[in-house]
Amino acid sequence: MSKQFQSLRQQIDLLFENLIREQPQLSLVSSMDTPWIPAIELQETETELCLKAQLPGIAPNELDIQVSENAVFLSGEHRESKQTDKQGIFRSEFHYGQFKRVVPLPIPIQRERVTAEMSGGLLTLTMPKATPVVPNLIKVSLIASDPKA
Numbered sequence: 001m002s003k004q005f006q007s008l009r010q011q012i013d014l015l016f017e018n019l020i021r022e023q024p025q026l027s028l029v030s031s032m033d034t035p036w037i038p039a040i041e042l043q044e045t046e047t048e049l050c051l052k053a054q055l056p057g058i059a060p061n062e063l064d065i066q067v068s069e070n071a072v073f074l075s076g077e078h079r080e081s082k083q084t085d086k087q088g089i090f091r092s093e094f095h096y097g098q099f100k101r102v103v104p105l106p107i108p109i110q111r112e113r114v115t116a117e118m119s120g121g122l123l124t125l126t127m128p129k130a131t132p133v134v135p136n137l138i139k140v141s142l143i144a145s146d147p148k149a
Helices: 002-022
Strands: 040-044 048-054 063-067 071-078 097-104 115-119 122-128
Antiparallel strands (some): 040 048, 048 122, 063 071, 115 122
């Protein structure tokens, strides 16, 4: 029964794929209707956090990066190319327009020492960890006084 159900499901999926391929205007979900949020990867080493964000087609001057001790704020815009061929575009799943992404950080960072590099559509932020604040405690001596005096 499981193989029959799986076969039926594959046939139905294929039917819908073919229908959408032949008549894209029937697609229930348009890629242009869904907001684009860049994928990220956050790694931690002993001394720093490293955030990588996939930003293909985004020019560095189209990108705004802001950091606080506890979060990274990314925003920018992927502009649509004005260049088209004589035939036009039949189908595009590229996302154009503005995006915003807030990435909370698991530990505080030294925001003044953050560096950014963009290469091949990959943004890399290197964020040194903040040094833990050690409380500066002082022992206070208590002198007992005579309550009758």
